[in-house]
Amino acid sequence: MPSPAPRLRIGFILAPRFTLCAFANFVDVLRLAADEGDRSRPILCQWRVLSPGPDPVPSSCGVRVSPEEPLGDPKRFDYVVVVGGLVDEIERLHPDHTAFLRRAAEAGVPLVGVCTGTFILHRAGLMNGYKACVSWFHHEDFLHEFDGLVPVSDQIFVVDRDRLSCSGGASSAHLAAFLVDRHIGPAAARKSLAIMIIDEAMGAERPQPGLPLELTTPDPLVKRALLAMQQSMEAPLGVTDLATRLGVGRRRLERHFADALGVTPREADRRIRLAQARHLLARTDRSVARIAAETGFCDASHLIRTFREAEGTTPEAWRAARRTMS
Known part of the structure; x- marks a missing residue:
């Protein structure tokens, strides 16, 4: 009997020196929601790391992640997620990645900025008119980079139509759970978080811990x-x-x-x-x-x-x- 078609398909773009925990939290929520138990088969969810070339992408901690597919047609995904990391490195995103993100936006594919991935979407001109969530730690960096745009830094994530953004770290698990809840169901979202020893799904409005x-x-x-x-x-x-x-x-x-x-x-x-x-x-x-x-x-x-x-x-x-x- 053939497996059911996935209900949630995610394409990941990893910026140079991306934050590993933000990416891993997001992926693990998808992995645990995709199959029964903890067997990790990508049945109800599918996720792929995309890149124009085969070279592994270094994270900020030095661990490298190898891409799995070329960029191709963004319409094969329900969401494209950009995972950022060190602010000084976001300018090094490959121009083919930026072109892919613009094609995705033109095709109506929702875009997600995780950690400083929101910076990358803004630099590509894809967040104009949208609210954006940025970590309190990078609030001033964002104001310095984007004159006149005031980010949301008192919530863990923001959903504004077909743009979603989160502050990174543990909040990426909660944004992923929000998507699982939306496309697969609340039971799958609760199961993922429970296995990850996360007590409950947090809503977007939950305040970020950190400096006032x-x-x-x-x-x-x-x-x-x-x-x-x-x-x-x-x-x-x-x-x-x-x-x-x-x-x-x-x-x-x-x-x-x-x-x-x-x-x-x-x-x-x-x-x-x-x-x-x-x-x-x-x-x-x-x-x-x-x-x-x-x-x-x-x-x-x-x-x-x-x-x-x-x-x-x-x-x-x-x-x-x-x-x-x-």
Whole structure:
């Protein structure tokens, strides 16, 4: 008896130095939805890596992936997914890839940008008039690259008609699950995520974890400082220690924060830790005391006091209100 025709066919274009985990998460959701159990036969879903030549494509971690088919006719796919990676490398996409993407758009094939794949679609002129999702980490890079276009960086993915985009990483699994749900069914999507030890499918509107958007900046020194704050959240650095780690004087660091963000380093650190506390309150059942310890507050009372000043309510009341609305 012949196998049923696939309900979801995906063509992948991998940019030089693409993000391996974003590609692997997307593919594994398809793989697990395509067959019964975990036998990995591409029955209900099919996916192919496309390239104009046979050379393997290097990922940002050095692992290389070999293409499986030439570019050919884009209409043989239900979606064409572009997986990006290092921002400095996206200009190296082969011109035949760009021409293929334009043919796909002309043929009405939906295009998907994963990680900085959205940058690639924009550079090809294929995102004009569409909303686009970009990781908070690349928000300023996108604004610098594309004047006048403001990306969505407070959601994990965006679906705007025949353009889909996601921030990369784990969010690519959720975008893939969205497509599986749409074309195969919710049971297949839930099964894929469950086998991947992902609790539930996240909707597009789920906020990205990361730095608050009001703290995004092109200033390289401030960006380094913000990332250092994020990495030392459980044991916050004093401003002097932070400046020493970055190899600059305290006054210089404070001037850069004032010019770039209009806040002190201490206030920026407080906002980062509050943002993570809100994330944990919304996404977990952890106690306020545990969240306080994980986000660098002295104790639960310190977190409650700071949280009330920022939100006008206690952490537990904020959590309960969020769950009532969802």
